Amino acid sequence: xxxxxxxxxxxxxxxxxxxxxxxxxxxxxxxxxxxxxxxxxxxxxxxxxxxxxxxxxxxxxxxxxxxxxxxxxxxxxxxxxxxxxxxxxxxxxxxxxxxxxxxxxxxxxxxxxxxxxxxxxxxxxxxxxxxxxxxxxxxxxxxxxxxxxxxxxxxxxxxxxxxxxxxxxx
Amino acid sequence: xxxxxxxxxxxxxxxxxxxxxxxxxxxxxxxxxxxxxxxxxxxxxxxxxxxxxxxxxxxxxxxxxxxxxxxxxxxxxxxxxxxxxxxxxxxxxxxxxxxxxxxxxxxxxxxxxxxxxxxxxxxxxxxxxxxxxxxxxxxxxxxxxxxxxxxxxxxxxxxxxxxxxxxxxxxxxxxxxxxxxxxxxxxxxxxxxxxxxxxxxxxxxxxxxxxxxxxxxxxxxxxxxxxxxxxxxxxxxxxxxxxxxxxxxxxxxxxxxxxxxxxxxxxxxxxxxxxxxxxxxxxxxxx
Numbered sequence: 001x002x003x004x005x006x007x008x009x010x011x012x013x014x015x016x017x018x019x020x021x022x023x024x025x026x027x028x029x030x031x032x033x034x035x036x037x038x039x040x041x042x043x044x045x046x047x048x049x050x051x052x053x054x055x056x057x058x059x060x061x062x063x064x065x066x067x068x069x070x071x072x073x074x075x076x077x078x079x080x081x082x083x084x085x086x087x088x089x090x091x092x093x094x095x096x097x098x099x100x101x102x103x104x105x106x107x108x109x110x111x112x113x114x115x116x117x118x119x120x121x122x123x124x125x126x127x128x129x130x131x132x133x134x135x136x137x138x139x140x141x142x143x144x145x146x147x148x149x150x151x152x153x154x155x156x157x158x159x160x161x162x163x164x165x166x167x168x169x170x
Numbered sequence: 171x172x173x174x175x176x177x178x179x180x181x182x183x184x185x186x187x188x189x190x191x192x193x194x195x196x197x198x199x200x201x202x203x204x205x206x207x208x209x210x211x212x213x214x215x216x217x218x219x220x221x222x223x224x225x226x227x228x229x230x231x232x233x234x235x236x237x238x239x240x241x242x243x244x245x246x247x248x249x250x251x252x253x254x255x256x257x258x259x260x261x262x263x264x265x266x267x268x269x270x271x272x273x274x275x276x277x278x279x280x281x282x283x284x285x286x287x288x289x290x291x292x293x294x295x296x297x298x299x300x301x302x303x304x305x306x307x308x309x310x311x312x313x314x315x316x317x318x319x320x321x322x323x324x325x326x327x328x329x330x331x332x333x334x335x336x337x338x339x340x341x342x343x344x345x346x347x348x349x350x351x352x353x354x355x356x357x358x359x360x361x362x363x364x365x366x367x368x369x370x371x372x373x374x375x376x377x378x379x380x381x382x383x384x385x386x387x388x389x390x391x392x393x394x395x396x397x398x399x400x401x402x403x404x405x406x407x408x409x410x411x412x413x414x415x416x417x418x419x420x421x422x423x424x425x426x427x428x429x430x431x432x433x434x435x436x437x438x439x440x441x442x443x444x445x446x447x448x449x450x451x452x453x454x455x456x457x
Binding site: 020023024026027028034037039041056057060064068069071072073074075076077078079082083086087090094097098127130132133134135136138139143147 | 174179180183186187190191194195197198204205207208209211212215218219222223226295296297298299300301302304306332333335338340342346347348365367368369372
Protein backbone atom coordinates (compact mmCIF):
# COMPACT_ATOMS: atom_id res chain seq x y z
CA UNK A 1 0.00 0.00 0.00
CA UNK A 2 2.71 2.56 0.88
CA UNK A 3 4.43 1.64 -2.41
CA UNK A 4 1.27 2.40 -4.33
CA UNK A 5 0.94 5.76 -2.59
CA UNK A 6 4.59 6.53 -3.30
CA UNK A 7 4.05 5.71 -6.97
CA UNK A 8 1.03 8.00 -7.04
CA UNK A 9 3.07 10.84 -5.58
CA UNK A 10 5.83 10.25 -8.12
CA UNK A 11 3.28 10.23 -10.95
CA UNK A 12 1.82 13.49 -9.63
CA UNK A 13 5.20 15.22 -9.49
CA UNK A 14 6.28 14.04 -12.92
CA UNK A 15 3.05 15.28 -14.49
CA UNK A 16 3.22 18.51 -12.49
CA UNK A 17 6.74 19.13 -13.83
CA UNK A 18 5.62 18.27 -17.36
CA UNK A 19 2.67 20.66 -17.32
CA UNK A 20 4.70 23.43 -15.67
CA UNK A 21 7.40 23.09 -18.31
CA UNK A 22 4.88 23.13 -21.18
CA UNK A 23 3.12 26.19 -19.73
CA UNK A 24 6.44 27.99 -19.43
CA UNK A 25 7.38 27.10 -22.99
CA UNK A 26 4.02 28.38 -24.16
CA UNK A 27 4.40 31.71 -22.40
CA UNK A 28 8.08 32.41 -22.82
CA UNK A 29 7.79 33.82 -26.32
CA UNK A 30 7.52 32.77 -29.91
CA UNK A 31 6.95 29.08 -30.31
CA UNK A 32 9.87 27.39 -32.03
CA UNK A 33 7.64 24.68 -33.40
CA UNK A 34 5.35 27.10 -35.19
CA UNK A 35 4.64 26.16 -38.82
CA UNK A 36 3.40 29.12 -40.88
CA UNK A 37 0.50 30.45 -38.80
CA UNK A 38 -0.18 27.19 -36.96
CA UNK A 39 0.92 27.00 -33.34
CA UNK A 40 0.20 23.84 -31.36
CA UNK A 41 -0.93 24.28 -27.77
CA UNK A 42 1.19 21.61 -26.18
CA UNK A 43 -0.44 22.01 -22.77
CA UNK A 44 -3.75 21.07 -24.34
CA UNK A 45 -2.19 18.06 -26.10
CA UNK A 46 -0.60 16.90 -22.85
CA UNK A 47 -3.85 17.42 -20.95
CA UNK A 48 -5.80 15.35 -23.47
CA UNK A 49 -3.26 12.52 -23.25
CA UNK A 50 -3.25 12.73 -19.44
CA UNK A 51 -7.06 12.66 -19.27
CA UNK A 52 -7.10 9.44 -21.29
CA UNK A 53 -5.52 7.62 -18.35
CA UNK A 54 -6.56 9.61 -15.28
CA UNK A 55 -9.95 9.48 -13.57
CA UNK A 56 -12.70 11.98 -14.39
CA UNK A 57 -12.09 13.75 -11.10
CA UNK A 58 -8.31 14.07 -11.54
CA UNK A 59 -8.67 15.10 -15.19
CA UNK A 60 -11.20 17.82 -14.41
CA UNK A 61 -9.13 19.19 -11.55
CA UNK A 62 -5.97 19.18 -13.71
CA UNK A 63 -7.86 20.90 -16.53
CA UNK A 64 -9.16 23.53 -14.13
CA UNK A 65 -5.75 24.35 -12.63
CA UNK A 66 -4.00 24.28 -15.99
CA UNK A 67 -6.69 26.52 -17.48
CA UNK A 68 -6.36 29.05 -14.66
CA UNK A 69 -2.59 29.25 -15.18
CA UNK A 70 -3.06 29.52 -18.96
CA UNK A 71 -5.60 32.32 -18.42
CA UNK A 72 -3.22 34.25 -16.20
CA UNK A 73 -1.21 35.12 -19.31
CA UNK A 74 -3.81 34.72 -22.04
CA UNK A 75 -4.98 37.71 -24.05
CA UNK A 76 -8.43 36.14 -24.14
CA UNK A 77 -9.71 37.16 -20.74
CA UNK A 78 -9.70 35.25 -17.47
CA UNK A 79 -12.13 32.47 -18.18
CA UNK A 80 -11.87 30.98 -21.63
CA UNK A 81 -8.98 28.57 -21.04
CA UNK A 82 -10.26 27.56 -17.59
CA UNK A 83 -13.64 26.52 -18.93
CA UNK A 84 -12.33 24.92 -22.12
CA UNK A 85 -9.54 22.95 -20.44
CA UNK A 86 -11.89 21.65 -17.76
CA UNK A 87 -14.58 20.65 -20.24
CA UNK A 88 -12.13 19.01 -22.65
CA UNK A 89 -10.39 17.09 -19.84
CA UNK A 90 -13.72 15.91 -18.47
CA UNK A 91 -15.01 14.99 -21.92
CA UNK A 92 -11.90 13.00 -22.83
CA UNK A 93 -11.85 11.19 -19.52
CA UNK A 94 -15.55 10.30 -19.62
CA UNK A 95 -15.55 9.24 -23.26
CA UNK A 96 -12.45 7.08 -22.80
CA UNK A 97 -13.85 5.32 -19.76
CA UNK A 98 -17.31 4.67 -21.14
CA UNK A 99 -17.24 4.68 -24.94
CA UNK A 100 -13.82 4.35 -26.56
CA UNK A 101 -11.02 1.87 -26.15
CA UNK A 102 -7.84 3.41 -24.87
CA UNK A 103 -5.52 3.15 -27.87
CA UNK A 104 -3.62 5.27 -30.37
CA UNK A 105 -6.60 5.74 -32.69
CA UNK A 106 -8.69 6.98 -29.78
CA UNK A 107 -5.97 9.41 -28.79
CA UNK A 108 -6.01 10.92 -32.28
CA UNK A 109 -9.82 11.02 -32.33
CA UNK A 110 -10.24 12.69 -28.93
CA UNK A 111 -7.26 14.94 -29.65
CA UNK A 112 -8.91 16.11 -32.84
CA UNK A 113 -12.32 16.60 -31.21
CA UNK A 114 -10.83 18.45 -28.24
CA UNK A 115 -8.54 20.73 -30.21
CA UNK A 116 -11.10 21.51 -32.93
CA UNK A 117 -13.61 22.35 -30.18
CA UNK A 118 -11.06 24.64 -28.48
CA UNK A 119 -9.92 26.52 -31.58
CA UNK A 120 -13.38 26.79 -33.15
CA UNK A 121 -14.84 28.16 -29.92
CA UNK A 122 -11.95 30.60 -29.65
CA UNK A 123 -12.52 31.78 -33.21
CA UNK A 124 -16.26 32.07 -32.62
CA UNK A 125 -16.00 34.07 -29.40
CA UNK A 126 -12.97 36.26 -30.04
CA UNK A 127 -13.12 36.72 -33.79
CA UNK A 128 -16.44 35.86 -35.44
CA UNK A 129 -18.63 37.43 -32.76
CA UNK A 130 -16.28 40.29 -31.95
CA UNK A 131 -17.53 43.64 -33.22
CA UNK A 132 -13.93 44.81 -33.70
CA UNK A 133 -12.85 42.00 -36.00
CA UNK A 134 -13.93 41.90 -39.61
CA UNK A 135 -13.48 39.07 -42.07
CA UNK A 136 -12.34 36.46 -39.58
CA UNK A 137 -12.96 33.41 -41.77
CA UNK A 138 -9.36 33.31 -43.09
CA UNK A 139 -8.18 33.11 -39.48
CA UNK A 140 -10.35 30.02 -38.95
CA UNK A 141 -9.18 28.36 -42.16
CA UNK A 142 -5.50 29.27 -42.18
CA UNK A 143 -4.65 29.60 -38.49
CA UNK A 144 -7.22 28.05 -36.13
CA UNK A 145 -7.92 24.76 -37.89
CA UNK A 146 -4.27 24.04 -38.84
CA UNK A 147 -3.37 24.80 -35.20
CA UNK A 148 -6.09 22.38 -34.08
CA UNK A 149 -4.73 19.68 -36.38
CA UNK A 150 -1.20 20.35 -35.17
CA UNK A 151 -2.35 20.16 -31.52
CA UNK A 152 -4.15 16.88 -32.23
CA UNK A 153 -1.02 15.38 -33.80
CA UNK A 154 0.99 16.51 -30.78
CA UNK A 155 -1.28 14.36 -28.59
CA UNK A 156 0.39 11.20 -29.96
CA UNK A 157 3.84 11.56 -28.27
CA UNK A 158 2.14 12.60 -25.04
CA UNK A 159 -0.14 9.57 -25.31
CA UNK A 160 2.89 7.26 -25.35
CA UNK A 161 4.54 9.20 -22.54
CA UNK A 162 1.46 9.10 -20.30
CA UNK A 163 0.83 5.43 -21.10
CA UNK A 164 4.38 4.65 -20.02
CA UNK A 165 4.08 6.78 -16.86
CA UNK A 166 0.72 5.37 -15.80
CA UNK A 167 1.93 1.81 -16.45
CA UNK A 168 5.05 2.38 -14.42
CA UNK A 169 3.54 4.24 -11.49
CA UNK A 170 -0.01 2.92 -11.20
CA UNK B 171 -22.00 6.89 -18.51
CA UNK B 172 -25.43 7.89 -17.28
CA UNK B 173 -24.36 6.98 -13.75
CA UNK B 174 -21.41 9.30 -13.95
CA UNK B 175 -23.58 12.28 -14.88
CA UNK B 176 -25.78 11.51 -11.87
CA UNK B 177 -22.81 11.06 -9.53
CA UNK B 178 -21.73 13.41 -6.75
CA UNK B 179 -18.38 13.87 -8.51
CA UNK B 180 -20.01 15.30 -11.59
CA UNK B 181 -22.21 17.63 -9.54
CA UNK B 182 -19.14 18.95 -7.70
CA UNK B 183 -17.30 19.54 -10.99
CA UNK B 184 -20.27 21.44 -12.43
CA UNK B 185 -20.60 23.47 -9.20
CA UNK B 186 -16.90 24.41 -9.25
CA UNK B 187 -17.23 25.44 -12.90
CA UNK B 188 -20.31 27.54 -12.13
CA UNK B 189 -18.55 29.25 -9.21
CA UNK B 190 -15.48 30.04 -11.34
CA UNK B 191 -17.68 31.50 -14.09
CA UNK B 192 -19.72 33.55 -11.62
CA UNK B 193 -16.67 34.91 -9.79
CA UNK B 194 -14.89 35.78 -13.06
CA UNK B 195 -18.00 37.51 -14.39
CA UNK B 196 -18.42 39.55 -11.21
CA UNK B 197 -14.77 40.62 -11.12
CA UNK B 198 -14.52 41.19 -14.86
CA UNK B 199 -17.75 43.02 -15.52
CA UNK B 200 -18.35 44.85 -12.26
CA UNK B 201 -14.93 45.13 -10.66
CA UNK B 202 -13.07 45.46 -14.02
CA UNK B 203 -10.30 43.34 -12.60
CA UNK B 204 -8.58 40.09 -13.38
CA UNK B 205 -10.53 37.17 -11.87
CA UNK B 206 -9.13 36.25 -8.41
CA UNK B 207 -8.12 32.70 -9.36
CA UNK B 208 -6.24 34.02 -12.40
CA UNK B 209 -4.71 36.80 -10.33
CA UNK B 210 -3.43 34.33 -7.74
CA UNK B 211 -2.10 32.00 -10.46
CA UNK B 212 -0.38 34.95 -12.15
CA UNK B 213 1.18 36.10 -8.88
CA UNK B 214 2.36 32.61 -7.96
CA UNK B 215 3.80 31.96 -11.40
CA UNK B 216 5.30 35.44 -11.92
CA UNK B 217 8.77 34.77 -10.42
CA UNK B 218 9.12 31.53 -12.40
CA UNK B 219 7.95 33.24 -15.58
CA UNK B 220 10.31 36.13 -15.01
CA UNK B 221 13.18 33.71 -14.53
CA UNK B 222 12.18 31.75 -17.64
CA UNK B 223 11.95 34.96 -19.69
CA UNK B 224 15.36 36.09 -18.43
CA UNK B 225 16.87 32.73 -19.37
CA UNK B 226 15.15 32.85 -22.76
CA UNK B 227 16.41 36.40 -23.40
CA UNK B 228 19.94 35.45 -22.39
CA UNK B 229 19.77 32.39 -24.63
CA UNK B 230 18.35 34.45 -27.47
CA UNK B 231 21.15 37.04 -27.06
CA UNK B 232 23.72 34.27 -27.01
CA UNK B 233 22.34 32.72 -30.19
CA UNK B 234 22.21 36.11 -31.89
CA UNK B 235 25.75 36.89 -30.85
CA UNK B 236 26.92 33.46 -31.94
CA UNK B 237 25.18 33.41 -35.29
CA UNK B 238 25.52 37.03 -36.37
CA UNK B 239 28.64 38.01 -34.53
CA UNK B 240 28.82 40.17 -31.48
CA UNK B 241 30.12 43.09 -33.49
CA UNK B 242 27.12 43.01 -35.78
CA UNK B 243 24.77 42.97 -32.81
CA UNK B 244 26.50 45.98 -31.24
CA UNK B 245 26.48 47.81 -34.54
CA UNK B 246 22.82 46.98 -34.97
CA UNK B 247 22.03 48.35 -31.53
CA UNK B 248 23.97 51.52 -32.30
CA UNK B 249 22.21 51.94 -35.65
CA UNK B 250 18.85 51.40 -34.00
CA UNK B 251 19.71 54.06 -31.47
CA UNK B 252 20.76 56.44 -34.28
CA UNK B 253 17.58 55.65 -36.18
CA UNK B 254 15.50 56.44 -33.11
CA UNK B 255 17.34 59.74 -32.69
CA UNK B 256 16.68 60.60 -36.34
CA UNK B 257 13.01 59.78 -35.99
CA UNK B 258 12.78 62.04 -32.99
CA UNK B 259 14.50 64.84 -34.87
CA UNK B 260 12.16 64.54 -37.86
CA UNK B 261 9.08 64.55 -35.65
CA UNK B 262 10.49 67.58 -33.85
CA UNK B 263 11.09 69.35 -37.15
CA UNK B 264 7.60 68.55 -38.34
CA UNK B 265 5.44 69.89 -35.61
CA UNK B 266 5.54 68.95 -31.99
CA UNK B 267 8.75 70.49 -30.76
CA UNK B 268 7.92 70.33 -27.11
CA UNK B 269 6.98 66.70 -27.38
CA UNK B 270 10.03 65.57 -29.28
CA UNK B 271 12.65 65.33 -26.64
CA UNK B 272 10.04 63.29 -24.84
CA UNK B 273 11.45 60.18 -26.46
CA UNK B 274 15.12 60.54 -25.71
CA UNK B 275 14.63 58.62 -22.53
CA UNK B 276 12.15 58.18 -19.78
CA UNK B 277 13.83 60.68 -17.51
CA UNK B 278 13.37 63.44 -20.05
CA UNK B 279 9.79 62.42 -20.56
CA UNK B 280 9.20 63.18 -16.92
CA UNK B 281 11.16 66.44 -16.97
CA UNK B 282 9.29 67.79 -19.96
CA UNK B 283 5.95 66.47 -18.80
CA UNK B 284 5.83 66.73 -15.05
CA UNK B 285 2.18 65.76 -15.09
CA UNK B 286 3.01 62.28 -16.41
CA UNK B 287 3.29 59.67 -13.73
CA UNK B 288 4.97 56.54 -14.95
CA UNK B 289 5.72 53.12 -13.64
CA UNK B 290 8.49 50.95 -15.09
CA UNK B 291 7.61 47.32 -15.74
CA UNK B 292 9.21 44.23 -17.22
CA UNK B 293 7.63 41.79 -19.62
CA UNK B 294 7.38 38.44 -17.86
CA UNK B 295 5.50 36.33 -20.33
CA UNK B 296 3.66 36.18 -23.62
CA UNK B 297 0.77 34.16 -24.91
CA UNK B 298 2.44 32.60 -27.95
CA UNK B 299 -1.04 31.85 -29.29
CA UNK B 300 -1.99 35.55 -29.36
CA UNK B 301 -1.68 36.88 -32.90
CA UNK B 302 -1.69 40.45 -31.61
CA UNK B 303 1.43 39.83 -29.50
CA UNK B 304 -0.10 40.85 -26.17
CA UNK B 305 1.95 40.21 -23.04
CA UNK B 306 2.03 40.17 -19.27
CA UNK B 307 4.02 42.66 -17.17
CA UNK B 308 5.27 42.34 -13.62
CA UNK B 309 3.34 45.29 -12.17
CA UNK B 310 -0.29 45.48 -11.15
CA UNK B 311 -2.73 47.45 -9.03
CA UNK B 312 -0.28 47.43 -6.09
CA UNK B 313 1.97 49.67 -8.21
CA UNK B 314 -0.91 51.99 -9.08
CA UNK B 315 -1.66 50.51 -12.51
CA UNK B 316 -5.27 50.69 -13.66
CA UNK B 317 -7.21 49.34 -16.60
CA UNK B 318 -6.74 51.45 -19.77
CA UNK B 319 -3.41 52.94 -18.65
CA UNK B 320 -1.23 53.65 -21.73
CA UNK B 321 1.96 51.60 -22.18
CA UNK B 322 5.01 53.00 -23.97
CA UNK B 323 8.69 52.32 -24.61
CA UNK B 324 11.37 54.81 -25.59
CA UNK B 325 10.50 54.00 -29.22
CA UNK B 326 6.81 54.89 -28.98
CA UNK B 327 3.35 53.66 -28.12
CA UNK B 328 2.93 49.97 -27.26
CA UNK B 329 -0.74 49.75 -26.27
CA UNK B 330 -2.73 49.83 -23.08
CA UNK B 331 -3.47 47.76 -20.00
CA UNK B 332 -6.54 45.58 -20.44
CA UNK B 333 -6.56 43.49 -17.27
CA UNK B 334 -5.06 44.32 -13.92
CA UNK B 335 -4.16 41.92 -11.16
CA UNK B 336 -2.43 42.64 -7.87
CA UNK B 337 1.10 42.12 -9.14
CA UNK B 338 0.64 41.52 -12.86
CA UNK B 339 -1.19 43.21 -15.75
CA UNK B 340 -2.05 42.21 -19.30
CA UNK B 341 -1.14 44.56 -22.10
CA UNK B 342 -2.98 44.74 -25.43
CA UNK B 343 -0.85 46.02 -28.28
CA UNK B 344 -1.46 48.65 -30.91
CA UNK B 345 -2.05 46.02 -33.61
CA UNK B 346 -5.09 44.59 -31.82
CA UNK B 347 -8.53 45.61 -33.14
CA UNK B 348 -9.58 46.11 -29.51
CA UNK B 349 -7.50 49.26 -29.32
CA UNK B 350 -8.45 52.56 -30.95
CA UNK B 351 -6.24 55.64 -30.76
CA UNK B 352 -6.96 59.20 -31.81
CA UNK B 353 -3.96 60.17 -33.96
CA UNK B 354 -2.39 62.98 -35.99
CA UNK B 355 -0.01 63.09 -38.91
CA UNK B 356 2.90 64.97 -37.33
CA UNK B 357 3.74 66.79 -40.59
CA UNK B 358 0.30 67.87 -41.77
CA UNK B 359 -1.79 67.67 -38.58
CA UNK B 360 -4.38 65.54 -40.40
CA UNK B 361 -6.33 63.65 -37.79
CA UNK B 362 -7.81 60.18 -37.83
CA UNK B 363 -8.11 56.98 -35.86
CA UNK B 364 -5.46 54.28 -35.52
CA UNK B 365 -6.58 50.73 -34.84
CA UNK B 366 -5.45 47.23 -35.66
CA UNK B 367 -7.15 44.61 -37.74
CA UNK B 368 -6.83 40.89 -38.22
CA UNK B 369 -5.29 40.97 -41.70
CA UNK B 370 -2.73 43.66 -40.92
CA UNK B 371 -1.70 42.06 -37.64
CA UNK B 372 0.08 39.29 -39.58
CA UNK B 373 2.51 41.85 -40.95
CA UNK B 374 2.66 43.82 -37.71
CA UNK B 375 0.86 46.86 -39.13
CA UNK B 376 -2.12 48.93 -38.00
CA UNK B 377 -4.47 51.29 -39.86
CA UNK B 378 -4.74 55.07 -39.70
CA UNK B 379 -8.30 55.61 -40.97
CA UNK B 380 -11.02 58.23 -41.29
CA UNK B 381 -8.68 60.66 -43.00
CA UNK B 382 -10.35 63.34 -45.13
CA UNK B 383 -9.98 62.91 -48.88
CA UNK B 384 -8.40 66.35 -49.03
CA UNK B 385 -5.60 65.41 -46.63
CA UNK B 386 -2.02 65.30 -47.80
CA UNK B 387 -0.55 62.31 -46.02
CA UNK B 388 2.52 60.75 -47.58
CA UNK B 389 4.44 57.52 -47.17
CA UNK B 390 7.05 57.94 -44.47
CA UNK B 391 5.08 60.53 -42.47
CA UNK B 392 5.11 60.04 -38.74
CA UNK B 393 1.90 59.48 -36.83
CA UNK B 394 1.52 60.58 -33.20
CA UNK B 395 -1.28 60.38 -30.66
CA UNK B 396 -3.67 63.33 -30.74
CA UNK B 397 -4.32 63.43 -27.01
CA UNK B 398 -7.97 62.46 -27.23
CA UNK B 399 -9.15 59.69 -24.99
CA UNK B 400 -6.85 57.63 -22.82
CA UNK B 401 -3.50 58.49 -24.44
CA UNK B 402 -1.42 61.62 -23.79
CA UNK B 403 -0.76 63.86 -26.76
CA UNK B 404 2.30 63.46 -28.96
CA UNK B 405 3.38 59.88 -28.38
CA UNK B 406 4.99 58.41 -31.49
CA UNK B 407 2.96 55.59 -33.02
CA UNK B 408 4.67 54.73 -36.27
CA UNK B 409 5.40 55.75 -39.85
CA UNK B 410 3.06 55.50 -42.83
CA UNK B 411 3.82 52.43 -44.88
CA UNK B 412 1.13 52.61 -47.58
CA UNK B 413 -1.95 54.67 -48.46
CA UNK B 414 -5.35 53.65 -49.84
CA UNK B 415 -8.99 54.66 -50.06
CA UNK B 416 -11.89 52.99 -48.28
CA UNK B 417 -14.52 50.86 -50.04
CA UNK B 418 -17.00 53.72 -50.44
CA UNK B 419 -14.25 56.02 -51.68
CA UNK B 420 -15.23 58.61 -49.09
CA UNK B 421 -12.07 58.71 -47.02
CA UNK B 422 -8.42 57.78 -47.08
CA UNK B 423 -6.60 55.32 -44.89
CA UNK B 424 -2.92 54.70 -44.33
CA UNK B 425 -1.27 51.56 -43.04
CA UNK B 426 1.25 52.27 -40.31
CA UNK B 427 4.35 50.40 -39.32
CA UNK B 428 4.63 50.90 -35.53
CA UNK B 429 8.02 52.06 -34.27
CA UNK B 430 7.91 49.53 -31.48
CA UNK B 431 8.89 45.99 -32.39
CA UNK B 432 6.42 44.11 -30.19
CA UNK B 433 8.34 40.85 -30.38
CA UNK B 434 11.47 42.51 -28.99
CA UNK B 435 9.91 44.29 -26.01
CA UNK B 436 11.56 43.55 -22.68
CA UNK B 437 10.76 46.59 -20.55
CA UNK B 438 7.98 49.17 -20.77
CA UNK B 439 6.66 52.24 -19.00
CA UNK B 440 3.04 52.43 -17.90
CA UNK B 441 1.62 55.96 -17.76
CA UNK B 442 -0.49 55.84 -14.63
CA UNK B 443 -1.63 59.45 -14.69
CA UNK B 444 -1.42 62.62 -16.81
CA UNK B 445 -3.23 65.94 -17.12
CA UNK B 446 -5.69 66.75 -19.88
CA UNK B 447 -7.01 63.26 -20.16
CA UNK B 448 -9.45 63.45 -23.07
CA UNK B 449 -13.19 63.10 -23.07
CA UNK B 450 -13.38 59.54 -24.36
CA UNK B 451 -13.51 57.33 -21.35
CA UNK B 452 -13.69 53.68 -22.39
CA UNK B 453 -15.38 52.71 -19.14
CA UNK B 454 -18.14 55.21 -19.71
CA UNK B 455 -18.36 54.20 -23.34
CA UNK B 456 -18.86 50.58 -22.37
CA UNK B 457 -21.57 51.53 -19.90
